[in-house]
Amino acid sequence: MADKSPDRSMVDTRSRQGLRLEQAARAAWLYYVGRHTQDEVASQLNISRQAAQRLISLALSERLIKFRFDHEVGPCMEAGDALSRRFGLSVCEVVPTMGSHAATLGSIAIAGAQFIEKWLSQRTPVVLGLGTGRALRAIANELSPVAAPQHKVFSLCGSILPMGRAIALDPVLRVAELSGAQCFSLPCPVIAATVEEREVLQKQQPYATMRALLPQARCLLVGVGSIDWKCALHNDGCVSDLELASLIEDGAAGEICGWSFNAAGKLLGGPVNERVVGIWEHALSTQALRIGAAFGAKKVTAIRAAMVGQMIDGLITDEATAQALLAEG
Incomplete structure (x- = not known):
């Protein structure tokens, strides 16, 4: 805990004192360097022309x-x-890389929270879909309280881990708590024990509700996970050693909401994806903006694959990860 305090303080200081200057810098960069008009600057930053x-x-x-x-x-x-x-990409937010993983995660959280807050600030009802993961949890925690009961937020994947453990701080619940938005969670495993169990779960009302909300969604915000021996799916017990080894052998490059995909950004076949309960596979055919929030050297392969296969058409990441993605060609 002692190691995290300075990092959090650094992020808090930047959050309180630097965000307006950062937004001013973005507006100026778009106007002077990007040669955008003030109307275009306002549109890209989702603010009024006067604010720009x-x-x-x-x-x-x-x-x-x-x-x-x-x-x-x-x-x-x-x-x-x-x-x-x-x-x-339709959207790409790159934040400065900080001195540690925790501090950089804090910067990602601020950028992601600002992104969600833009949607929540709209008067017209909006439907937002959220995945899970450390980045999404951090983003949800960074949100400023706002009264937005006209909006709906829903889960793109299950909220239960093996043995009945709940996912720590389901982002959907936290966003709803801070905004008053209507909340729709999916109380089922991320990956079912069997194909038969998955079929039973997908016949239940919560799953039907998520499927009904998906076509209405304006934006879907998800984490992008790696597939390796330290990945979240394995650490959380969603896949066994043998299943992880099989995914790696089959060329899995990453996962989103439990769904594994290859380097071309195509969903894999096989026994693991056949048991994933969530609705991400159906999200790929919607008109919603699909934003991935992820960073770090171990995530580069997964992020790149997700962009190549157009699984995501927006990205929130840090500068070091962005440069690594560009360096790969």
């Missing part, structure tokens, strides 16, 4: 604008633009 003008003025008054872009977010935005062009 004020942010650009703030960037000037704070001397963020010089002969070159003198702010840490500049290289991040350049990396985000490069990833968007290369992989055809």
